[in-house]
Amino acid sequence: MTQVPDAETIKAFNKTIVDEFRANDGQVGGQFAGADLLLLTTTGAKSGQPRLNPLAYLRIDGKLIIIGSFAGADVDPAWVHNLRANPRAQVEIGTELFDVTARELAPAERDAIFREVTAAAPGFADYQAKTSRVIPLFELQPA
Numbered sequence: 001m002t003q004v005p006d007a008e009t010i011k012a013f014n015k016t017i018v019d020e021f022r023a024n025d026g027q028v029g030g031q032f033a034g035a036d037l038l039l040l041t042t043t044g045a046k047s048g049q050p051r052l053n054p055l056a057y058l059r060i061d062g063k064l065i066i067i068g069s070f071a072g073a074d075v076d077p078a079w080v081h082n083l084r085a086n087p088r089a090q091v092e093i094g095t096e097l098f099d100v101t102a103r104e105l106a107p108a109e110r111d112a113i114f115r116e117v118t119a120a121a122p123g124f125a126d127y128q129a130k131t132s133r134v135i136p137l138f139e140l141q142p143a
Contacts, residue, residue: 017054026094032056039092040066040140044078045085053079057093057140060116064091064100064140067117072130080136091140099143110137 005013018039020028028037035056042051058065070077083089083102091100105113114137118125128135 014052014054018052021054021092026092028054038066040079041090041092042079042082043086043088045081051079051082053077055079056121058117058120060113060120063113065113065117066102066138066140067124068136068138069124069127072127074131074133076133076136080138083138088143089140100140101143102138102140105137105139107134110134113137 017028017032017037021037021039026037028035032054036058037054038057040053040055042053043049044051055066058067068076068080084104087102089100089102091098104110114124114128114135117137118128124135
């Protein structure tokens with residue numbers, strides 16, 4: 001079972017990445033150097049407040065895909081719950097900012113795309129192996 005860091009630790013970690021992302025036109029260093037990152041702003045499912053998360057993304061078959069891996073934790077990341085409650089969100093990629101509608105991939109489509117995700121980024125297969133939950137995938141479509 002993968003331990004989930006407390007909310008304050010996650011917030012501080014994400015803030016550092018967000019600040020670096022915005023200061024460097026979407027580029028960050030450290031463990032995410034060279035990775036395709038986006039900033040996703042969702043509406044909190046309970047709070048109704050904006051919630052900002054840096055996420056890895058992949059473009060597969062022309063689709064913008066985000067992965068709810070939470071590093072293999074046994075619970076979905078909060079942004080997954082937020083998108084399920086309110087699929088409208090905002091994305092920043094590089095210096096581009098745009099509105100999206102999130103669509104959670106149905107099981108058969110998710111399985112096919114997840115094979116492509118893990119071929120491109122094998123770490124996600126490791127995360128899936130760590131947890132009994134099915135890691136959800138979302139397509140972000142321009143709104």
